[in-house]
Amino acid sequence: MAERIVVIGAVAAGPRAACRAKRLNPQAEVIMIDKDDLISYGGCGIPYYVSGDIPDEKELRLTAFKMLRDEKFFENAKGVHTLTKTLATKIDREKKLVHVKYLDSGKEDTIAYDKLVLATGASPFLLPIPGRDLDGVFAISNLHTAIEIKERISKGLVEKVAIIGAGAIGLEMAEAFRDLWGLEVTVLEYFGQPLPRLLDPPMARIVAEHLKEKGVKLVLNARTKEIEGKDGKATAVITEDGRYECDLVIMATGVRPNSQLAKEAGLCVSPLTGGIVVNERLQTSDPNIYAGGDCIEITHLISGKKMVISSGALANRHGRIIGTNLAGGTETFRGATGAFVMKCFDLAVASCGLSYEVAKLEGFDAFYALHNQTERAHYYPGAGLIFVEIVADRRDRRVLGFQAVGPMTDGAMARVNSIAKLLEFKPRLEDTSYMELAYAPPFNAALDPLNVVSMVANNIADGLFKPIEFDEVIKRLREEDPNTIFLDVRSEKEAKPLMEKYPGRWIWIVYDQVRHNIAKIPRDKEIIIVCNSSMRAYEAARVLYAAGFDKVYVPLGGMNFVRRWGWEL
Known part of the structure; x- marks a missing residue:
């Protein structure tokens, strides 16, 4: 039988x-x-x-x-x-x-x-809050739900949408409502950043600013208390700090296994x-x-x-x-590294392995490096910036995770895919630094962003420069720390507005003239060297270390990160 x-x-x-x-x-x-x-x-x-x-x-x-x-x-x-x-x-x-x-x-x-x-x-997790059963409250659970949501919008029944949760589904739905339908969209996120646990703050801030540029209101650290209704229909989401009117509520708060x-x-x-x-x-x-x-x-x-x-x-x-x-086979599934990619308006967002914050929670002696460069050869027409992060363990330089945010091309996904499987075999930073990747100017640079960010991480582990986070840079600027001097090695045009804003504290020496102008740099101050990607800043730091300077710091990632965060120095 x-x-x-x-x-x-x-x-x-x-x-x-x-x-x-x-x-x-x-x-x-x-x-x-x-x-x-x-x-x-x-x-x-x-x-x-x-x-x-x-x-x-x-x-x-x-x-x-x-x-x-x-x-x-x-x-x-x-x-x-x-x-x-x-x-x-x-x-x-x-x-x-x-x-x-x-x-x-x-x-x-x-x-x-x-x-x-x-x-x-799996089934969507619905927050146990008053009002979750009101008409107009949905979770993206199946195709029937999607059909009903689209019908409501096409009939003109929806003008304002509140999305609870800024994970992948929440952000994809935000784009769906905003980009085509032009609806007013508010995203309420419990944590202090979008895509928590998938991205670290330096990468997540790029996503947050992009959402703002696209007209999405992103509310972080939002503690949702209830969904308010009238005549059985949802009318607003109430948090501890505010009230957000809406005709439609999407709960994008994760799923639970069936x-x-x-x-x-x-x-x-x-x-x-x-x-x-x-x-x-x-x-x-x-x-x-x-x-x-x-x-x-x-x-x-x-x-x-x-x-x-x-x-x-x-x-x-x-x-x-x-x-x-x-059928009698013996195939096995060993596990996963959590490879992830999504489209967020004009961005491609991807990651695999552990974020820096999760790696610390898991007991690793973790550190991270940031880098940005054009995802194609810099001279190739239309090359856009890609921002990358690599996470490693200080003890053995094992690579723990990788993240990329870039233009809506295949670039971010390609880098994540190239390392996702490799993570299973416990690669070290030297492996990813010299990892062979196909090269042609229309697709990448001779040294791929994945290679370069691994080299940056190796430089950190070797103690070749002292990294500093931009949060600390901003703090020192705002507090007018008299013991810190900011050395800008970019062009005069880029440095001039900051020299005028912070006279005497923000000085300019173009990158290729640093070694010839050592005398202009005070030795009794802490020096923070600034450029767009931190590559020139790193080289300038090496010059200063060789000249006997000790307290010289290079901000991780460079000014291109700050610009993409929407921060003003």
Whole structure:
């Protein structure tokens, strides 16, 4: 008798597992069930459907060759029998039965299995605050929600939107509402920066300023208390410090694994992450049941800690591994480094591994370096600046993470992708400093930003210069610290406004004349050397160290960072 494989969940991991298993074991009977009637869609494309970049929701459900992924498609093309609007209510592991309820008729039934796959995904976390059940309050949970939101906007029912949470989904939705529809958008973030834990403050400030430039009101350190309503409809979000009127509220406050079905079946579920516990073959504590996608916990390959991560890319890889192993294979999934990329208006934002702040929390002796340069050869037309950060451990110079914010090209993603897999093998800064990367002027510089920021980090670790953060630079300027002199090695045109604003404290010696004007630099002061990327400042610092100066500092990242933060010196 043919083996029967039942798959619960038909969005990402589930279809991939079902189809792979059927291809490798054509004799198997494969049944896929889902409580929804819209299946196998690109959930990560929802913000771009709302924005209008994707005009029809069906585009998210089409294959690359324009076939609609519905029940008939899986039956005819894949040989997978699919039951939609079918809710799995219970798993009887002893009898190997899945109890289901057909949502249209209310009828209940059981489906026997030999092997079972749980691809139950995750659900949005809704803040436990008054008003969250009001009409007009949404979480981006599925395609139905996206369709309803877009219909409200197209009918002119929405003018002001409040988004709670400045993570990836929150910012993508902010762009969707602002860019095409021109709505008034306020983003309320609990932490002191957008994209917390994904980016460190120097990179996040660039994103925050860009949002401001695009007309998005970003409120940081916002403590949301309730959603105010009238006649059953949301009218405002109330925080500890303000009231923000709106017609639509989006809760983008993270997701939680849908692991209750597994827990009730007696499978091992992590009390810490809430994810289903699996081994490297993606088997649960019951070897006849596999699980993958957003509902499982996985290993972070840098920290070694367990985590849950919502990622369509990972879910698809999980599905293929599960499908292979259902057919007798031995493929494994070791974990992830958290590779991430998003579009934020005109920016590409990407990261992998640990941020500096998270690395410190995880017990690493972490430090970081910043750098900016054109992402193509500086002489190539249209080359824009890319800003990068690398995080490493002082003890052994192991690279822990990498971040990039740049123009809306593939540059930021390419750099992150080139290092994301490498992180698994514990590279050192010397590895990334001299890492071979393809080069041509239309794509990058002879020394890629990834190479250069690694070299900067090595210089810090070698003690070749003393870094200082711009927060400290600003503090010394504002406090009129009499013991600090600012040496600007840029052009006279760039330095002149600051020389006029801070007479006697901000001095100018162009970069190539520093070694010939040592006598003009006071030896009894602390010297902060400034340029646009800190590269010229570093070289000037080396000249001063050689001349016997000791208290000479170079701001991390350079003035280009300050400009992109919208800060005024």
